Amino acid sequence: MTKSNRRSFLKTATAAGAAAFIAPQISSATPSSVTKQPKDEVSIAFIGCGGRGRGHLKRAAMTEGVKIVAFCDIDPEAIPKAQKVLTDNGHSEAEVYSDGEYAYLEMLKRDDIDGVIIATPWLWHTRMAVAVMKSGKYAAVEVSAANTMEECWDLVNTSEETGMPCMILENVNYRRDVLAVLNMVKQGVFGEVVHARCGYRHSLLNVKFNKDLKFGEGAKGEARWRTQHSLKQNADVYPTHGLGPIAAMLDINRGNRFLYLTSTASKAVGLKDYIQEQGGEDHPAAKLPWKQGDVITSVIKTTNGETIIVTHDTNLPRPYSLDFHVEGTDGVTNFHGGGKNIAVEEEGGHKWDDFQKWQDKYDHPLWKKYGEKAMGSGHGGMDFFVTREFINAVKEQRQPVMDVYDAAAWSAVTPLSEASIAQGSAPQYFPDFTRGNWIKRKPITFE
Numbered sequence: 380m381t382k383s384n385r386r387s388f389l390k391t392a393t394a395a396g397a398a399a400f401i402a403p404q405i406s407s408a409t410p411s412s413v414t415k416q417p418k419d420e421v422s423i424a425f426i427g428c429g430g431r432g433r434g435h436l437k438r439a440a441m442t443e444g445v446k447i448v449a450f451c452d453i454d455p456e457a458i459p460k461a462q463k464v465l466t467d468n469g470h471s472e473a474e475v476y477s478d479g480e481y482a483y484l485e486m487l488k489r490d491d492i493d494g495v496i497i498a499t500p501w502l503w504h505t506r507m508a509v510a511v512m513k514s515g516k517y518a519a520v521e522v523s524a525a526n527t528m529e530e531c532w533d534l535v536n537t538s539e540e541t542g543m544p545c546m547i548l549e550n551v552n553y554r555r556d557v558l559a560v561l562n563m564v565k566q567g568v569f570g571e572v573v574h575a576r577c578g579y580r581h582s583l584l585n586v587k588f589n590k591d592l593k594f595g596e597g598a599k600g601e602a603r604w605r606t607q608h609s610l611k612q613n614a615d616v617y618p619t620h621g622l623g624p625i626a627a628m629l630d631i632n633r634g635n636r637f638l639y640l641t642s643t644a645s646k647a648v649g650l651k652d653y654i655q656e657q658g659g660e661d662h663p664a665a666k667l668p669w670k671q672g673d674v675i676t677s678v679i680k681t682t683n684g685e686t687i688i689v690t691h692d693t694n695l696p697r698p699y700s701l702d703f704h705v706e707g708t709d710g711v712t713n714f715h716g717g718g719k720n721i722a723v724e725e726e727g728g729h730k731w732d733d734f735q736k737w738q739d740k741y742d743h744p745l746w747k748k749y750g751e752k753a754m755g756s757g758h759g760g761m762d763f764f765v766t767r768e769f770i771n772a773v774k775e776q777r778q779p780v781m782d783v784y785d786a787a788a789w790s791a792v793t794p795l796s797e798a799s800i801a802q803g804s805a806p807q808y809f810p811d812f813t814r815g816n817w818i819k820r821k822p823i824t825f826e
């Protein structure tokens with residue numbers, strides 16, 4: 380088959396549904412089943428109304444057919460801010476659950492809640508999502524969904540046992556350029572994909588430390604909890620922003636799966652350097668044994684043979700980069716640093732072309748339809764889509780497009796990278812969270 384024939388074959392196969400091409404005789408199988416009737420109006424509650432939780436709260440409050448009767452947060456400063464989001468958007472104040480770290484369990488006893496959005500520090504994600512599912516409600520959990528392998532399995536086991544879905548709120552899957560690349564991959568622009576690269580490369584120095592270098596108890600914002608992970612864990616603690624989009628492109632858990640990874644950590648000097656620059660050579664925090672390597676590089680091998688480089692890089696002064704790269708037999712795109720490029724064999728393959736031209740051509744239907752509405756929401760518009768997908772899944776009583784198996788497989792990079800680094804970059808195998816069903820599950824379709 381010539382390259383152009385193969386490309387048109389790929390296009391045809393995609394148009395007909397790539398799943399049908401992979402497994403024509405087998406229907407999609409998602410073990411947890413949702414069989415209830417669709418609802419015009421749903422009641423969404425929230426656990427964690429910090430910066431991220433209030434973003435979801437606002438988008439939910441602006442959505443037709445959404446009632447918000449309750450939320451839970453233990454920070455007294457977060458509560459009036461969340462109530463204001465509600466009243467500013469035409470809702471009444473909601474009932475608040477704030478009496479201790481397990482107050483959410485009290486909220487979950489209510490029978491007038493359909494779904495719960497969790498936007499708390501990472502160590503709370505899984506136990507809260509498990510409690511939400513056990514209470515018979517839809518769970519949506521911020522990234523990453525789980526910290527340990529046991530937690531990954533807890534999410535999967537609970538979803539299967541209760542029949543309740545658990546969505547990972549990975550907004551980057553909805554970025555306009557990322558969705559355009561997904562379209563390009565599915566329509567064969569890059570031929571057969573061989574290699575991808577992604578990451579979270581973004582200085583979080585002013586997130587991990589307040590202005591006075593405070594972190595942990597008594598600090599504000601994410602410095603209250605996120606910084607502890609840099610002190611205690613040498614791991615890629617935030618893999619899903621990069622990996623979620625690549626997983627969708629490579630049909631992970633849907634005809635393909637992550638097989639194993641190896642991870643390597645650089646030295647850990649960035650936080651100490653920052654503390655000394657801001658607080659002086661002898662600042663006590665500079666003497667702490669910071670553990671997280673400043674640049675952590677993992678290489679994942681998939682069962683279909685692709686390799687994926689995932690980078691975690693948050694301790695050095697640098698601008699944001701998704702470090703995105705997709706390369707196949709017929710072309711390549713990458714979003715390194717500030718720029719975006721694409722080169723395809725059909726056009727010579729040796730010169731970078733303007734990405735925007737290709738983005739316009741392959742713009743995703745979701746963006747064509749809702750782009751204007753989305754633009755005002757967070758992170759360049761992608762947040763609109765992720766909150767919307769959860770609400771729609773609850774209304775339609777269906778599995779969300781990014782389901783519990785995605786939550787587990789993408790989040791598993793954290794414990795596996797930690798184990799690999801600790802063992803001198805030894806390979807670590809991913810469990811098959813789908814219990815064999817990856818062979819017959821249909822590819823993700825963002826609608």
Ligand SMILES: NC(=O)c1ccc[n+]([C@@H]2O[C@H](COP(=O)([O-])OP(=O)(O)OC[C@H]3O[C@@H](n4cnc5c(N)ncnc54)[C@H](O)[C@@H]3O)[C@@H](O)[C@H]2O)c1
Nearest residue numbers: 427428429430431432452453454457480498499521600601
């Ligand atoms: N997808 C994205 O783009 C994105 C962006 C920012 C944050 N996040 C994720 O969202 C989550 C929250 O981040 P954030 O920036 O809002 O952090 P934050 O610290 O601003 O907010 C967390 C909130 O959770 C509350 N909380 C903590 N423990 C609680 C408990 N036991 N019960 C009830 N409430 C509790 C805190 O009081 C706080 O208000 C994190 O997982 C983070 O990684 C995702």
